[in-house]
Amino acid sequence: MRNLFKGIALTCFILTCSLITRAARVDTVETYSDVMKKKIKAVVISPANYDNLKAMPVVYLLHGFGADYKNWISFAPHLKDIADADNLMIVCADGNVRSWYFDAPENPKSKYETYISTELVKYVDEHYKTIKNRTGRAITGLSMGGHGALYVSFKHQDVYGAAGSTSGGVDIRPFPNNWDMSQLLGTYADKPENWEKNTVINMLHLLTPKKLSLIIDCGTEDFFYKVNCNLHDELLYRNIPHDFITRPGGHDSRYWANSIKYQLQFFHDYFVANNK
Template identity: 60%
Template sequence: MKLRTLLFFISIFAFAQVNASKVDTVETHSTAMNKTIKAVIITPDKYDKNKQYPVVYLLHGYSGNYADWPKAEAVRQAPDLYNMIIVCADGGFGSWYWDSPVDPSYKYETYISKELVQWVDERYSTIKSAKGRAIAGLSMGGHGALYLAIKHPDVFGATGSMSGGVDFRPFPNNWEIAKRLGKYAAYPERWEQNTVINMLHLIEPKTLKIIIDCGTEDFFYEVNQKLHEALLYRNIQHDYIVRPGAHNWPYWENAVKYQLLFFHNFFQQK
């Protein structure tokens, strides 16, 4: 009985040590959209204001919010494991992280890449350059992470997508995309110009570090495979992970472990 009690307390202590990162829900402000937007900031247990930390921004999927990613154990552990800060951002309902040409209340490209980054840099001790910032996401957020990193190489030096909607043209009636860009038939140029697979020409050689992950049973698997092939054709270096799995949280909770390690290695480069 005493041994069992001792083992219990040892396991509790070990759990506390692993999950010692500080998780805070904060309120940020978007001038572009004139509203307050919540985010979750996860810092190392031994956060030191005299040190500068790299930051990973995580984006949620369609119909999700800022509170999704902190549920993943790997996300809560990473700040202590890799000595980094994680920001779980909110991208609204079906924003796809664009500045919508249709709805002026959806300017999430400006919010994430400018306003939120500035807000974090002003309040936390961060590495204030692309060498110290990465951005990743799942599904809609996978598209958003690649989209924002490609368009803002001065802000993000590494990016990752998990089950990302990296080419949404095959899905013209899904996920409120038409509400943000206008209907495909009416505004084809918007759809062509704002889908990730058509933006690869914007990537300067040997600059952006990219990791892509998608399950073979995912409805986005085919478009991810085509993105991989397009990156190979253009000789753009990237990591591409494929394994059995669907479009669900068990897959993403596993995938994010590899993404965070990838970013840690990026931050360690001299």
């Protein structure tokens, strides 16, 4: 009996060690933007099964205004568990604290559209075992990053096959005095054309129906709720398929930590269907 207990204890110890060693890897990497002539950091989450996989899909996460590349992992540590479960890579990009992910017409030093859509993707594909085409890439983000994810994916449907937004600023025009956007676009009074052509809700003409898989959500108490409902209505009018989710919640990390679970499931289903 004593030997049986010892055997059980040893087995439990081995299983525990196995679980500890099989955990997602979280790295901070330093990339370089040639268009902005500077180094930019990112968090890269690799699944525990990385060494045994031939190639993996990648989800790019964009942070909100005033945050940085560490923001997502700080309030959503379960990203590591999802990466493990789905054999998925997750890249938490840096968009400066206020870039809005434009190649800003009024600030030539801020070219985050080019960085996110070209330079960062190139770095990840060169350094990791990724699926190196649009069917292996998705992008989403929160608030400013929700705007950025849709903005970048609409303009680069050859790079991303799926995109999302949570609590996204999908129409910036109602907020002309907020979040330093005038430093990037000029004031709305002086440069209205910059605002009109760089707001997501006015970019739907770029979409080819059924080419980009879309998921959009926003809490009903969020100050961006109305503009997200307007975007949903416009997508319906144009017969562009998309998932649109609303639930009680505000513009906060509690909502986003819950939302990202649904968005990553949506992307997982897309990857499975398109990479057989």
